[in-house]
Amino acid sequence: MTLDSLTRGQRCEILNIAGPDALRQRLATLGVLRGQSIQLAAVSPWGNPRVYRLGRQQICLRNEEAVYITVTDQGNGR
Amino acid sequence: MHFTVALVGNPNCGKTSLFNLLTGARQRTGNMAGVTVDVKQGAREHKGLTLTFVDLPGIYSLSQNRVEERVARDYLLNTPPDFVLNVLDASHLSRHLALTTQLLEQGLPTMLALNMMDEAARLRCVPDIKQLSKQLGVPVLPSDGRKSAAIEPLLDQLVASLLANHQHQASLITTCSALMINYEPHVEQAIQQLTQKNISRWQAVQSLEAAGDVGFPISEEVRQTLSDQLTLLAQRHDETATELITAGRYGYIHGLFHEIDEAHIDISRLDTWLDAITLNRWLGLPLFFFALWLIFEATFTLGAYPADWIDQTVGLIGEGVTHWLPDTLFRNVITDGLLAGVGGVLVFLPNVVLLFLFIAILEQSGYMARAAFLTDRVMSKVGLHGKAFVPLVMGFGCNVPAIMATRTIEEPRARLITILINPFMSCSARLPVYVLLAGIFFADNAGSALFGIHMLGIMVAFVIAALLSRWLPAQPNEIFIMELPPWRWPSFRSLMMHVWDKVQDFLHKVGGVILVGSMAVWVLQTFPMQGEMSFLEQLGRWMAPLFAPLGFQWQETVALLSGFLAKEVIAATLAMVYQVNAEDMGGLQLAMQAGLAPAAGLALMVFTLLYMPCLATLAVIRRETGSWRWAALSIFSGLVLAWLGGWMAFNLGGLFF
Known part of the structure; x- marks a missing residue:
């Protein structure tokens, strides 16, 4: 499944990052890479953008970009 | 000897705080990315060396092509500094070290300054500095942009490294062997x-x-x-x-x-708790507006006390002058020109300072970045980029630096829209007018009136943005990825620096443009001495029909005209034309209340909010857009909107008051 379908507090692992090169570059420099654990931390009033937590880093992503990130299915709640 | 040292680091790692401390400069800081947008320089003497520090915009990587990154990357390549002071956030070390590896690969003479050691200590992840220095082969020191004690050892090390580097260069031995990472x-x-x-x-x-x-x-x-x-x-x-x-x-x-x-290591419990409240899907946005309301309420009520003291002092000086000087034109210029005009603006200094203090607290705590997250959807609906938030909030202070801050927005259309709507974000120069009028006509809920007028500015800005985004050709949207900074206690030193700067800035303006404006108004008001009507009144009455539908008289008309110079002058002129026989603020308030309908007072607030940007803002719009056309459009649309808005306020307001 893709990152934008996470429920709040759900944690899973990044399997793949697709999308335009500019986006992938940007994510890579922020330390968003394959194999990392990622968690949905907060949702804005309109459901977009959302805040994701990687370790202690919190990153705000729009859903348009989050669909490019594939994550593991068997994510469990906190 | 003279050396250049460049400060390089990720966004929001405290470069500018450190830069300010190193050079005694007073650059703007904030707990969010993108506060610094261009290259800033400052110098300091240490142990006989002159060190020029260069503060670069925060960057995540040397190999990216966003504006900030290009500025920093090109600076390092085109004007190589003698030394790179790489600033890192010790509590997020691995992410910040990614940039360090790029610097070291490039073989730049580098030294590491670890900021936020206190945060790392709180999270129990204090890095082993000696080990790090040994492994990377460069000096590593703890630093803190908030404590001057941390600066001395940093400077000592810099000087030692610079001298060593200099000598080695003379003897043709390369000092730094570039870092070598084995890739896939x-x-x-x-x-x-x-x-x-x-x-x-x-x-x-x-x-x-x-x-x-x-x-x-x-x-x-x-x-x-x-x-x-x-x-x-x-x-x-x-x-x-x-x-x-x-x-x-x-x-x-x-x-x-x-x-x-x-x-x-997880995010601390307090941070998680604060985020759970401030980023709450349903509570977050109402809480943000409540915080803003509270700020304006406090700006008005808390500011009233010191304003009263200033008012009394000005009143006492006035009495003294009246008592000691003979009744001449000279006395007149002091009491009716200087004290009424300049004093009439000076009383609002506490309000302006308080508003600045509150906004600085929001910025430095990390709340602004969260507010940007909460409002992103609305902003993108009207064609604004997520990065427009910082310039728009800065507009509450002054539109000039705010418009310059739009440089971080890459997409030309989004940047242009952000520039053009910025004047509708009510700057602090307009605050005196609001405080004066709200105190007269909405005395019971003046704070809410201030909040309301600022909200109206935001709404108009959004409507204009929506219209512009339809009208201007669309361009592919820039990716918006923002890092949420951790919550931080605003530093007392930096808050005081902000406030002091604002005080100086305000006094500077009072002694400059407001003084000149007041004198000009006084001259026009006093001459001709024989005629029935002063030049000022003649001018006002000649223009007044234009403003009659808004409920303004000649007094308001001339006040608005004088506001072309700077918006504070409006308050000064109002004080002068109404205060002819009044001794203090109380007298001015009574005189205005008698002369102006409440609905016209509201209309005057709306007009002041919307009508053309001040001269400084127009100049910066011209410079940043590269064309007078946009500055002209800004004047024209401002005037039209202000007239329509004022007319609506007067007529709708008339139904209620």
Whole structure:
């Protein structure tokens, strides 16, 4: 499944990052890479953008970009 | 001897705080990314050396092509500094070290300054500084942009390193051997192919990382090899070259200090709790507006006390002058010109300072970045980029630096819209007028009136943005990825610095444009002495029909005209034309209340909010958009909107009051 379908507090692992090169570059420099654990931390009033937590880093992503990130299915709640 | 030291680091790691402390400069800081947008310089003497510090915008990587990154990257390549002071956030060390590895690969003489050691200590992940220094082969020191005690050892080390470096250069021995990271085998092959074409290893790595968009010139041959190698890599891997190289960097960094496993340290409970409230899907936005309301309420009520003291002092001086000086034109210029006009603006200093203080607290605590997250959807609906939030909030202070801050917005259309709507974000120069009028006509809920007028400005800004985004041709949207900063206590020193700057700024303006404006108004008001009507009144009455539908008389008309200079002058002129026989603020308030309907008071507030930007703002709009057309449009649309808004306020307001 893709990152934008996470429920709040759900944690899973990044399997793949697709999308335009500019986006992938940007994510890579922020330390968003394959194999990392990622968690949905907060949702804005309109459901977009959302805040994701990687370790202690919190990153705000729009859903348009989050669909490019594939994550593991068997994510469990906190 | 003279040396240049560049401060390089990720966004929001405290470079500017450190820069301010190092050079005694007073650059703006805030707990969010993108506060610094261009290159700033400042100098300091230490142990007989002159050190020029250069503060660069925060960057995540040297191989990216966003504005901030290009500014920093090109600076390092075109005017290589004698030394790089790499500033890092000790509590997020691995991410921040990724940039360090790029600097070291490039072989730049570098030294590391670890900021936020207190935060790292709180999270129990204090890095072993000695170990880090040994592994990287460069000096590493703790630092703190909030405490001057941390600066001395930092400067000592800088001077020692600079001198050593200088001597080595003289003896033709290279001091820093570039860092060498082993990347994934296919990447290494590509690097090898590229280095055979006579470019250095770091250049090869950076061209692969940036897919050829680099700051140094590369030959056609290299470009060809590069594109071949990138194609080859794309065939062999799902990941891009950037991702492979970044993974390599992180692998190297994790190898550096395996004893500290950062990933397993969680965000502190207090932070999680604060985020749970402020970022709450349903509570977050109402809470943001409540916070803003509270700020305006406090600005009005708390500001009233010191304003009263200033008012009394000005009143006492006035009485003294009246008592001691004979009744001449000279006395008149002091009491009716200087004290009424300049004093009439000076009383609002406490309000302006308080508003600034509150906004600075919001910025430095990290709340502003959260507010940007909450409002992103609305902003993108009207064609604004997420990065427009910082310039818009800065507009509450002054539109001039706010418009310059739009440089971080890459997409030209989004940037233009942000520039053009910025004047509707009510700057602090308009605050005196609101405080004066709200105190007269909405005495019971003046704070809410202030809040309301600022909200109206935001709403108008959004409507105009929506219209402009329909009208201007659309361009592909820029990606919006923002890091949420951790919550931080605003530093007392930096808050006081902000406030003091604002006080100075205000006094400077009072002694400059407001004084000149007041004198001009006084002259027009006093002459001709024989006629029935002063020049000012003649001018006002001649223009007044234009403003009659808004409920204004000649007094308001001339006040608005004088506001072309600077918006504070409106308050000064009102004080002068109404205060002819009044002694203090109380007298002015009574005189205005008698002369003006409440609905007209509201209309005057709305008109002041919307009508043309001040001269300084127009000049900066012209400079940043590169054309007078946009500045002209800004004047024209402002005047039309202000008239319509004032008319509506007067007529709708008339139904209620």
